[in-house]
Amino acid sequence: MYAAERQQRIIAEARRAGRVEVTALADSLGVAAETVRRDLTALERRGSLRRVHGGAIPVERLEVEPTLATRSGRLADVKRRIAARALDELPSGGSIILDAGSTTLAVAEMLPPDLDLTVLTNSLAAATVLSTHPGISLYLLGGRVRGTTGAAVGDWATGALADIVVDVAIIGTNGLSVARGLTTPDQSESLVKRAMVRAARKCVVLTDSSKTGDDHLHRFAQLADVDVVITDTDLDDDVAAEIRAAGPEVVTA
Numbered sequence: 001m002y003a004a005e006r007q008q009r010i011i012a013e014a015r016r017a018g019r020v021e022v023t024a025l026a027d028s029l030g031v032a033a034e035t036v037r038r039d040l041t042a043l044e045r046r047g048s049l050r051r052v053h054g055g056a057i058p059v060e061r062l063e064v065e066p067t068l069a070t071r072s073g074r075l076a077d078v079k080r081r082i083a084a085r086a087l088d089e090l091p092s093g094g095s096i097i098l099d100a101g102s103t104t105l106a107v108a109e110m111l112p113p114d115l116d117l118t119v120l121t122n123s124l125a126a127a128t129v130l131s132t133h134p135g136i137s138l139y140l141l142g143g144r145v146r147g148t149t150g151a152a153v154g155d156w157a158t159g160a161l162a163d164i165v166v167d168v169a170i171i172g173t174n175g176l177s178v179a180r181g182l183t184t185p186d187q188s189e190s191l192v193k194r195a196m197v198r199a200a201r202k203c204v205v206l207t208d209s210s211k212t213g214d215d216h217l218h219r220f221a222q223l224a225d226v227d228v229v230i231t232d233t234d235l236d237d238d239v240a241a242e243i244r245a246a247g248p249e250v251v252t253a
Contacts, residue, residue, distance in 0.1 A: 001029070004236060007039050011048050011213065014058045021055035046210035046234075047074055059214075068102060068125065068150050078208050078232045083107040085230050085253035086170060089204045090117060094167035097196045098126050100151030100189070101172030103206040105129070111136065120166065122152040122192055146189065153188035161195035169200030171221075173207050175214035178242045181223050183216035190218035197221045204228045205248070209235040212243075223247050 006029055013028075014020045022040070026033045040056045043049040049056040083106035090096060093116045098104050100123035108126035111117070114135040121127055122141040130138050141161070143154040171193060175183040182205065184190050197203050203226045212235060223246035233252045240250045 003039065003042075004234065006031070006035075007043055008236060010036075010039055010056075011043065011058070014049055014056060015213075019052070019055055019057045020049075023054075025055075043210075045075075046208070048210050048214075067148050068100075068105070074102070075208050075210070078234075079103045079106045079206075080110075081253040082206050082208065082230050082232060083110050085251060086204060086206055087111070089168055089170070089202075089228060089230075090115075091167040092116065094118070095120070097121070097161075097164075097166050097169040097171075097200055098123065099169070099171045099193060099196060100124075100126070100149055101206075103208070104170055104172045107170055107206070118166075120164065122157050124150045124152070141192075143192075144188070146186070149186075149189065151189055151192070153186075153192050157192045158195045161192070161199045164199045166200050168202045168204060169196045171196060171203060171205050173205055173211065173220075175216045176205070176207055176212050176223075176229070176243075177215050178223065178239075178246050180215045181219050182221040182226070183214070183219050185216045185218070187218050190220040193220040197225055202227045204230065206230050208232050212236075212239055 022033050022036050025036045040051055044051050050059055082103055086107050095118035098119055098121040105125050108129045113133040116135050118137040119130055120139040127140045130136050141152050141157045143152040143156040145152050173182045174185060205226050209232050226248040229243055229248045230251045243250050
């Protein structure tokens with residue numbers, strides 16, 4: 001069994017049972033306990049599990065939404081690769097919505113300063129980066145700012161998005177699964193993300209592969225609403241095939 005297959009089985013068992021133990025996993029998988037510990041460490045680094053004494057628990061059980069700073073530091077190289085690939089989806093001289101999030105912030109940081117583009121965003125961090133770009137027409141969506149993510153949310157944001165049509169929406173997500181679509185822990189952010197998807201002719205979702213299979217409390221889109229999913233090369237081939245069957249193109253970077 002390859003490490004990726006073994007780790008997928010570990011994640012599935014953790015979500016089914018609520019926790020996993022090293023010794024039990026070693027027995028069921030037929031590997032050494034040290035191999036299991038390495039797998040748990042790798043899964044913790046990806047943000048899928050949290051190590052505890054003797055085993056691990058799925059991050060969903062913690063019910064703590066990580067801050068933007070925490071997420072930006074996690075899998076930074078992977079997120080930059082995904083963001084770099086997302087630049088190919090931008091319309092020359094067109095308009096985009098840029099969602100709040102660590103991977104979408106990486107897109108803002110990579111945009112050429114002289115690029116001819118109209119950008120609407122609810123991210124204070126992204127707006128700060130783009131405010132000095134002479135080629136970009138920048139619109140900052142208003143509303144209540146969530147300290148955890150730096151995202152503007154609420155009626156001001158969703159109301160503005162209801163009257164907007166853009167070429168492309170670049171959207172982040174906390175979870176992605178074939179069964180339940182795109183999900184996030186916070187209801188107010190979910191409503192803004194949903195409005196962003198509806199406002200765009202094309203929806204591009206950026207997510208590292210550790211979020212596939214994760215389901216959070218609030219769904220903001222089905223996979224059928226998405227045109228392209230850009231992720232990393234650690235995505236399991238079978239999972240990629242299932243996502244494609246649900247509608248979106250899957251691109252790895």
